[in-house]
Amino acid sequence: MTNPLANAAVQWIEVDAEHAGQRIDNYLLTRLKGVPKSHIYRILRTGEVRRNGGRVKAQDRLDGGDVLRVPPIRLAERATETLPLNLLRARIEPRILFEDDDLLVLNKPSGMAVHGGSGLSYGVIEALRELRPAARFLELVHRLDRETSGCLLIAKKRSALRALHEQFREDDVNKVYLALLVGAWARNRLMVDAPLRKNVLQSGERLVRVAPDGKSAITEFRRLERYARATLVEARPVTGRTHQIRVHARHIGHPLAGDARYTPEEANREFRRHGLKRLFLHACRTTFLHPRRQQPLSVEAPLDDELAQVLRELPR
Template sequence: MNEEAPLKVRFVTVDADLAGQRVDNFLRTQLKGVPKSMIYRILRKGEVRVNKGRVKPEYKLKADDVVRVPPVRVSEQTDKPNPKLEKVASLEAHILYEDDRIMVINKPSGIAVHGGSGLSFGLIEGLRALRPAAAFLELVHRLDRDTSGCILIAKKRSALRHMHEQLRNGQMDKRYHALVAGSWPQNRFKVKAPLRKNVLQSGERLVSVSEDGKPSETRYRILQSYTDATLLEASPITGRTHQIRVHCLHAGHPIAGDTKYGQAEFDARMKKAGLSRLFLHAASISLLHPKTEQPVKFEAPHDEQLARTLEALS
């Protein structure tokens, strides 16, 4: 008879680099494959202790905290193929750069940066599944679900702090490519318009230009002009939700394939050119490397669909 070895309680001392991480996120890395609901249940029941005391999921760990990790058994479903596995494996091909501090991904359009809002699977969950040995993997910033391109992942908490500071101080330079309707004026280099976010009952976010909104600015440069469209480089100076998309609409030149802020007639024409997604792509990101403090720049090539669309327009 082949009996399984009994699972044991573990006591894990928190490394200084993990200080500041929420205990629920920490447990996700310690208890691989355990559903989120179970993690919250064991926290609620007090089975997880920090320095012998009960804690809430949002408790932020400190260096040298001792975490009691209870034994949790996950029933193995080896007979059921996991439909996410293929998706996870495909992410490997989208890694543009990786070292011991950061990872840069060319995010595909249509994948959310994290699960939630009815999505069980997002980019960060996929990367954690792809790198099960990584103790720490967190998003540095976000991209809309339908936007493709450069996204930064921190592999150490110190790197995350370093890059967040750069974002706050405006030291990070992000450049996007957007295909917009009509001819963008040669002398229009920026859009400054305050943005207000509204969350609908469904949870959907809609952003509009409003006097009582937050100050927002996007800089623009024409890359290529076509018969009834313009390819722009957009650099957001502020980082508001849907900023580039709403600023393009405000300027009278909505982005191609934008189901929220687009123009149906223009989108129908672009569909004939082969476009069935939002034409907004995070083409490059420049920053100071969190380890060397030297300037680095990463560039993400257009996917096949964006490249084909531009070819058709030419």
């Protein structure tokens, strides 16, 4: 099936009220199905996407009635790849931690992107829409890196999405991660306050580093268990920057085990010998106000068996 927006003509899209408040990058990722994520970010970065005649940034939020100009996009014809419903159901349904009429919290599997793009036909949100064809609204509230597992919030109503976005903007969502640091960390607790700057490469890959001119970023680390050459910690990001925990861990001299982007290969090789095949970062708990009831809601995601087994294998 050919994407109606993937053609050689400029497209003009009027944003309806249902999508008001959504980030423009998320909106385009949903509308331009099959277009690589890196290409969408490139046309945003170069100013080829216009809103009401003006330039926009990926993180800008839409208003009802906005008119978007999308430049010509040409895709090679290819068959749409689909995954069997039973395979999707087996991978997703058992990992739903909480669900009501307003939202859903999923224990996202490691290795599964939150949305398709960049060569991936399916992500979490596409899988959920496939499993819930009658659902009128399903949108990601936030993102987790592809290799990170754990609590992921999905809104089932526009009103819930707006309310939860506001909590994330105000840093009112309490997110706690389990992370395995390389090396024996002597401290019990540390608050890391180090600004971060994000660089997006031509390929669309994001690299983040500590920089004086970066955005404010604060992470609290608390030691849980010490091993001979590793330390299990609880990491709580006070702010929500891209790759924040991963870069702050490296900044204090103890990068995350299994991190192919920020951890030396020789360190990762050592952990592979103990069975670690992925990034050891798991969003174990998320606490926020329910968007409709305005009561605190805390959801916990159990540690995946593969990570629990690694901890059992580590020498003390």
